[in-house]
Amino acid sequence: MSAEAIFSVSGLTKRFGEGEAEVLVLKGIDLSMAAGEMAALLGPSGSGKSTLLTILGTLMRASGGTHDMLGVDLMQASEGQRTKFRSKHLGFVFQFHHLLPDLSALENVMMPAACAAGRETRAMRERATELLDAVGLADRRDYRPSAMSGGQRQRVAVARALINNPVLVLADEPTGNLDRQSADHVMDLIRSINQTMATSFLISTHDEHIAGQCPRRIELLDGRIVRS
Numbered sequence: 001m002s003a004e005a006i007f008s009v010s011g012l013t014k015r016f017g018e019g020e021a022e023v024l025v026l027k028g029i030d031l032s033m034a035a036g037e038m039a040a041l042l043g044p045s046g047s048g049k050s051t052l053l054t055i056l057g058t059l060m061r062a063s064g065g066t067h068d069m070l071g072v073d074l075m076q077a078s079e080g081q082r083t084k085f086r087s088k089h090l091g092f093v094f095q096f097h098h099l100l101p102d103l104s105a106l107e108n109v110m111m112p113a114a115c116a117a118g119r120e121t122r123a124m125r126e127r128a129t130e131l132l133d134a135v136g137l138a139d140r141r142d143y144r145p146s147a148m149s150g151g152q153r154q155r156v157a158v159a160r161a162l163i164n165n166p167v168l169v170l171a172d173e174p175t176g177n178l179d180r181q182s183a184d185h186v187m188d189l190i191r192s193i194n195q196t197m198a199t200s201f202l203i204s205t206h207d208e209h210i211a212g213q214c215p216r217r218i219e220l221l222d223g224r225i226v227r228s
């Protein structure tokens, strides 16, 4: 792994099912990302984008190959070690925001930190307030998700992904559910966070307009990387 790489995978495979039903979805992925990079992950439907993000996010194990991040061998790590690693170093944004409906914007943003620590602290509340400010929603901190627009909810989801100061945010079609204007707003926000906080982002998308806003382009085709 090169000095500045935050993660590196090589020969990574993923198979689902057994016997005749077995399918090889990732067919030997070699990929690394440097600290502070922002990359789009493109590929046709079914090419393996979500599977790769889920594995990089330690939410699922690869079937074979190597997966190292920040000096940790994540293939060999126990489930407990992987869970701790995830909450400390990784953030997630999904196509559907997955905010908890009964919590305010502020409480949703604090949630991953409060869960990791087993309690809420004043520092968490302050950090969540700062992040809501950074995503332009300081005045919505007490609103519930149902009282916000789709774009605002997704900005809350971005703030939530950042609460534990992750090294890498994995975003699976974060703008897939938004109109063009809201999508651009979320991408502007991601770019500015990438530049100011040096957080790395890997963003899967079907949208060339979104991909064009990312300095690096990684393309998957049928479980293999054809451009990175």
Ligand SMILES: Nc1ncnc2c1ncn2[C@@H]1O[C@H](COP(=O)(O)OP(=O)(O)OP(=O)(O)O)[C@@H](O)[C@H]1O
Pocket: 016, 017, 023, 025, 043, 044, 045, 046, 047, 048, 049, 050, 051, 052
């Ligand atoms: N749990 C699973 N069991 C069996 N097959 C699976 C499973 N998860 C994914 N697959 C298969 O793996 C392939 C890749 O799926 P994946 O969701 O990673 O693709 P994708 O590139 O993200 O697609 P999309 O752009 O439509 O979201 C698909 O053929 C899918 O059916």
